[in-house]
Amino acid sequence: MSGDRRNSTRQTKRIGVRDVARLAAVAPITVSRALSFPDSVAPATRQRIMEAVSSLGYIPNRVAGSLSSNQTRLIGAIIPTFQSSVATEFTGGMATVLRSRGYQLLLGGSNFSVEEEESLILEFLSRRADGIYLTGTTHTERASRMLRESRVPVVEVASLDGEPIDMLVGFSNADASFAMMRHLAGCGYRKVAFFSLPTKDNERQRGRIAGYRRGVETFGLDPDPALMAEVHMDLASATRSLGELLERRPDAEALFCGGDLLAIGALFECQRRGLRVPEDFGVAGFDDIDLAGFMQPGLTTVHLPHQMLGARAAELLLDRLAGKPVAGSVVDMGFEIVVRGSTRKVR
Amino acid sequence: MSGDRRNSTRQTKRIGVRDVARLAAVAPITVSRALSFPDSVAPATRQRIMEAVSSLGYIPNRVAGSLSSNQTRLIGAIIPTFQSSVATEFTGGMATVLRSRGYQLLLGGSNFSVEEEESLILEFLSRRADGIYLTGTTHTERASRMLRESRVPVVEVASLDGEPIDMLVGFSNADASFAMMRHLAGCGYRKVAFFSLPTKDNERQRGRIAGYRRGVETFGLDPDPALMAEVHMDLASATRSLGELLERRPDAEALFCGGDLLAIGALFECQRRGLRVPEDFGVAGFDDIDLAGFMQPGLTTVHLPHQMLGARAAELLLDRLAGKPVAGSVVDMGFEIVVRGSTRKVR
DNA sequence: ATGGATTATGGTACCGGTATCATATTGCCG
DNA sequence: CGGCAATATGATACCGGTACCATAATCCAT
Numbered sequence: 001m002s003g004d005r006r007n008s009t010r011q012t013k014r015i016g017v018r019d020v021a022r023l024a025a026v027a028p029i030t031v032s033r034a035l036s037f038p039d040s041v042a043p044a045t046r047q048r049i050m051e052a053v054s055s056l057g058y059i060p061n062r063v064a065g066s067l068s069s070n071q072t073r074l075i076g077a078i079i080p081t082f083q084s085s086v087a088t089e090f091t092g093g094m095a096t097v098l099r100s101r102g103y104q105l106l107l108g109g110s111n112f113s114v115e116e117e118e119s120l121i122l123e124f125l126s127r128r129a130d131g132i133y134l135t136g137t138t139h140t141e142r143a144s145r146m147l148r149e150s151r152v153p154v155v156e157v158a159s160l161d162g163e164p165i166d167m168l169v170g171f172s173n174a175d176a177s178f179a180m181m182r183h184l185a186g187c188g189y190r191k192v193a194f195f196s197l198p199t200k201d202n203e204r205q206r207g208r209i210a211g212y213r214r215g216v217e218t219f220g221l222d223p224d225p226a227l228m229a230e231v232h233m234d235l236a237s238a239t240r241s242l243g244e245l246l247e248r249r250p251d252a253e254a255l256f257c258g259g260d261l262l263a264i265g266a267l268f269e270c271q272r273r274g275l276r277v278p279e280d281f282g283v284a285g286f287d288d289i290d291l292a293g294f295m296q297p298g299l300t301t302v303h304l305p306h307q308m309l310g311a312r313a314a315e316l317l318l319d320r321l322a323g324k325p326v327a328g329s330v331v332d333m334g335f336e337i338v339v340r341g342s343t344r345k346v347r
Numbered sequence: 348m349s350g351d352r353r354n355s356t357r358q359t360k361r362i363g364v365r366d367v368a369r370l371a372a373v374a375p376i377t378v379s380r381a382l383s384f385p386d387s388v389a390p391a392t393r394q395r396i397m398e399a400v401s402s403l404g405y406i407p408n409r410v411a412g413s414l415s416s417n418q419t420r421l422i423g424a425i426i427p428t429f430q431s432s433v434a435t436e437f438t439g440g441m442a443t444v445l446r447s448r449g450y451q452l453l454l455g456g457s458n459f460s461v462e463e464e465e466s467l468i469l470e471f472l473s474r475r476a477d478g479i480y481l482t483g484t485t486h487t488e489r490a491s492r493m494l495r496e497s498r499v500p501v502v503e504v505a506s507l508d509g510e511p512i513d514m515l516v517g518f519s520n521a522d523a524s525f526a527m528m529r530h531l532a533g534c535g536y537r538k539v540a541f542f543s544l545p546t547k548d549n550e551r552q553r554g555r556i557a558g559y560r561r562g563v564e565t566f567g568l569d570p571d572p573a574l575m576a577e578v579h580m581d582l583a584s585a586t587r588s589l590g591e592l593l594e595r596r597p598d599a600e601a602l603f604c605g606g607d608l609l610a611i612g613a614l615f616e617c618q619r620r621g622l623r624v625p626e627d628f629g630v631a632g633f634d635d636i637d638l639a640g641f642m643q644p645g646l647t648t649v650h651l652p653h654q655m656l657g658a659r660a661a662e663l664l665l666d667r668l669a670g671k672p673v674a675g676s677v678v679d680m681g682f683e684i685v686v687r688g689s690t691r692k693v694r
Numbered sequence: 695a696t697g698g699a700t701t702a703t704g705g706t707a708c709c710g711g712t713a714t715c716a717t718a719t720t721g722c723c724g
Numbered sequence: 725c726g727g728c729a730a731t732a733t734g735a736t737a738c739c740g741g742t743a744c745c746a747t748a749a750t751c752c753a754t
Contacts, residue, residue, distance in 0.1 A: 030734075031711095042731085061475060062475070067414050082436065088430075089429065091429055104455065128409070264638075264641075265641065271643045294582045363740055375704090376741090377704075379741065415741045
């Protein structure tokens with residue numbers, strides 16, 4: 001009556017530390033140590049344990065380990081969408097760094113909704129993720145509070161000017177956008193339109209708009225609000241919106257987009273309409289996705305180090321977890337205006 | 348000496364079920380039930396518990412819950428790369444379904460290496476993921492064995508003709524590729540080149556090559572191996588490889604690519620070289636990524652329901668977990684040849 | 695009214711590791 | 725060669741939920 005098992009949910013009892021310990025003739029804790037901190041166990045013992053491990057096919061149960069050690073080695077990340085190469089490149093950057101340090105990635109998509117984000121955050125906190133990565137600084141009240149109270153390290157990838165919960169990695173969207181406007185103005189374009197992505201709960205897009213407005217004002221460009229539009233992030237919406245813009249303002253001279261995908265859609269639409277780029281019409285984007293450099297003509301855009309942003313965010317998180325208590329760090333990763341064929345040469 | 352805490356790793360003791368139970372004047376197990384199966388608790392009790400939960404800001408510890416209940420509600424997914432919109436769309440599809448059913452996604456990238464895949468699998472098994480999603484049917488010996496022995500539900504998204512570990516969702520790469528060859532032959536192209544992605548440990552690409560070869564043979568096309576090349580999955584490699592191809596075989600009439608990105612790179616390169624598509628040179632891709640339909644001319648390609656593939660895979664996994672014991676299911680999601688402007692009109 | 699089924703709740707042990715502290719062993723130095 | 729520090733290993737309890745079975749309360753049909 002001691003060897004019977006009454007596992008209903010469970011299949012035939014799994015191999016555990018105790019089994020390995022018995023076979024290697026050591027205490028369970030020693031097995032645990034041999035696997036987690038090999039150096040803390042004598043070489044001979046370690047080898048005996050390793051042999052037992054492989055001969056039994058022992059797969060440690062990290063769930064139990066996490067409960068006991070109070071660390072999961074899990075990082076929860078929330079991206080707005082899986083459709084954007086920008087978001088997934090961030091994620092790839094993070095995943096690489098995390099894995100190299102023995103962490104795993106718990107990933108969720110918020111669909112650009114702060115409410116969905118909140119529920120994902122709650123989920124991640126429930127799973128006791130060791131750190132959390134968020135896109136942007138806009139969150140629900142409750143989400144921010146829960147994060148702060150949980151004392152979990154958080155990195156946000158966003159504009160520098162937001163109010164970070166904890167750490168923040170990013171660049172100034174407004175400055176980048178303004179820099180692009182300087183370029184466009186320098187090209188001689190006076191009637192510059194702007195397509196932003198949906199701005200709801202998205203302070204990054206709002207920053208880009210602010211930069212555009214500042215540019216319009218600073219360089220004395222056409223301030224007509226009819227030159228602006230909010231466009232969904234897909235090629236079809238972009239081409240459609242360009243059509244509408246050209247109906248409202250057939251005299252528009254250039255278009256700056258708050259995302260490369262929009263700019264690329266616009267570029268295709270220009271080709272279709274026989275609009276010559278950059279002579280008749282200039283186009284500029286934001287993000288510098290792979291494709292931007294391959295378009296014909298190449299897309300002038302704001303270059304951002306996507307993968308590195310993700311990697312840096314992961315490093316911040318892990319450094320913090322490793323005990324380096326850097327409170328409230330803000331890291332500026334900068335940006336770069338990349339001029340290609342879609343805007344006129346500046347003389 | 349009973350109320351003192353000696354938590355070193357831990358911060359000031361977290362709220363637990365016991366705290367909530369005390370406040371609601373019930374047993375801990377009742378709190379657990381109220382949260383997991385609300386209907387199994389009397390309404391009045393449930394409400395008292397819910398009030399206690401929110402007044403204490405209780406966040407259940409799923410790590411403990413997982414250990415105890417032996418289910419993590421975690422699905423581990425391995426994609427070859429974060430750079431491919433195909434892979435990330437799969438993932439998005441999965442993530443959506445998983446979340447709607449209360450599961451979370453543990454994501455890793457294998458960099459197209461079965462060895463990295465193996466280590467990721469081990470990691471996921473260690474974390475006791477309830478199910479595992481893999482890309483392809485090519486894995487290391489050890490990985491396959493561990494998966495089988497673990498008795499964890501596994502879905503592979505791959506060619507139908509592979510040998511699945513458990514469940515499989517996909518379509519026949521060879522048939523799809525052959526169907527495209529029929530189209531190309533029908534267009535009158537006789538010297539059709541083929542660019543595949545790296546074939547190492549990738550039976551999907553090999554299936555596509557097989558379909559190409561079968562097409563060449565069946566339709567009596569030029570079988571010169573110089574028409575074939577293996578190309579890395581990025582635009583730069585694609586354009587470079589097209590240049591090399593045209594040096595080897597300046598008389599090539601069309602190019603079929605084992606991935607849209609390659610085809611798009613080729614399309615750009617054709618524009619650059621002034622090659623008229625589809626008159627002088629036909630181009631066809633595989634996957635039908637968003638961009639394909641927007642190119643000028645539009646890219647003829649094999650359409651696949653990426654998101655749905657991911658969603659279907661997730662559903663299979665969850666259905667299995669929900670107790671529907673469908674052994675060794677194989678789901679054919681089909682494909683579709685989408686003819687656009689990059690290949691000649693068939694008369 | 696009464697027995698048996700049904701529903702609501704609780705006691706207890708246990709999931710499988712690891713933190714913590716204790717003990718045994720070895721090494722080194724004067 | 726004794727004594728103390730450093731190193732290697734172990735005993736025990738506990739992490740925070742939930743499975744399992746028991747018990748109490750409620751209900752209904754006869």
